[in-house]
Amino acid sequence: MLILSCASKLQLLETLLKRNLPQTVAVYGAVVNINRGNPVGHEVIVDSWPDCKAVLTRPRTEADTDNTDLYKNIYAAFYWDLDVYRRLLLDTDAVNWKQTFRLYGYQNGIYDVSKDAAATKKIHLTATPHFTYLNPNPDKMPQRQLDPSFTISTLKSSHVDILNETWHHGGNEQSRRYLDNMVKCFPNICILDSNGHPISWGITDPIGAQIHGYTLPSHRQRGYLAIVLRALSMKSHVAGCPVYGHTAMNNVQMQRLLEYMGFQRLSELCHLCIHSSV
Template identity: 55%
Template sequence: MLILSSPSQLQLLEEMLRKIHSQSFVVCGAVMNINRGNPFDYEVIVDSWPEFKAILTRPRREVPTDDSDIFANIYGAFYRDQDAYRTLLLESDAVNWSQCFTIRGSQDGIYEASLNAAAAKQMRFSSASYIPYLSPDPNKLRECKLDAGFRLSSLNHSHVDLLNETWPYGGSKQSHRYLAKLVRCFPNICILDASGHPISWILMDPFGSGAHSYTLQSHRGRGYASALLRSLTMQASTAGYLWYSLVAPENIRMQKIQEHLGYQRLPDLCHFCVHHTV
């Protein structure tokens, strides 16, 4: 197991992952963020270098995190060889098994390895799967027109309570801390009403994905989420990101928004494997 720390290694890794983005988008997004200032304090673990067969991205070990916080302890995974991934997961100290954590990855072997590992380590296991949508060339994104008079802006710390109240996984101190860190570290975009309160917004997450899209109930169906997704996609693309979104299979409205804008739906689901210590 190796921690890739030199900028030239990380740049080369990003170039390799960009070529296989439709399979590697989770770790590719994490590496893109690391290579653009690493605001979330992540690091990259590989089984070998440069001919890697498995990769995990994780919070840097030097930065202490709350052991019970699944939002703070999120790993990204990708493999070319499933056995190499299993070995990296189970037979190295890449993962801190004394913490609650989530592993994200779009390959079924990542889900299987997590399920088996959780049984072997006697951890409680839960999971959710999402449909990945890859952004097209931003010049091919369908136009979205907003009513005149709306102000595009950015979220700040004063808006985090609202984000935490409206996010289905929010409501806790840990989710509040996570959302505050996203707002602080990554680009986001929102629409403010006449009194300066956000009515629709979208954020970027540590894996280079569009996330937390939300429009207040009384403002839905006016094209706000579509316009913000388009704007943040353009902004991310200008900063050199290959952009994507993850949408729950039951969220038909958000799927339609992605497809309407010209995003490409991938056939395989992306898994969030959650390991609980209790």
């Protein structure tokens, strides 16, 4: 196992992962963010270099690492050779199994290896399949006019309480800290009403995915999230990030909106594997 820290090797890896889109999209998004300043301190693990057969991105271990923090502890994986990936996970220190963490991958083998790891290492695994939507041409997204009393803006720390209260996965102190960090570190967009309060927003995460697309209930069905998605996607695209996100398989409304906006659903499901030692 190698930690890839050389800038030119990371650049080469980015190119290689880009060539293997869409299956690489989560690791690709993480590597792009690492190569553009690495604001949340992630690192890349490969089995070998230059002929790598498995790639894993993870948060660097730091003195203040909180092993219980499911939000902060986010991994992404891709393999060209499943046996190599299995050995990387099971036989090396690539993963801190004492942590509660979430792992994103689009290959069935990623889920299989997570299942094996859970059995061998006697840890819990919850795996939830999601649809993944990718938009290769965000500049072709339909454009809508915004009510002139509203403005497009970016989120601030003072908006984090409402983000945390409304997020399906939020509502606790760890999620609040995580959202605050995302707002400070990665592209986001919101629409402010005439009083300067956010009514619709979208943010991005360490693997470059769009998360927490939301419109306040009293403002829904007026095209606000469509406006947010276009602006956020253009921002990610200009920064060289892939434009994509995951949706729950029963969230038909969001799926319809993404399809209307020109996103394409990947044929592979996203395996979101949540491991915890407790």
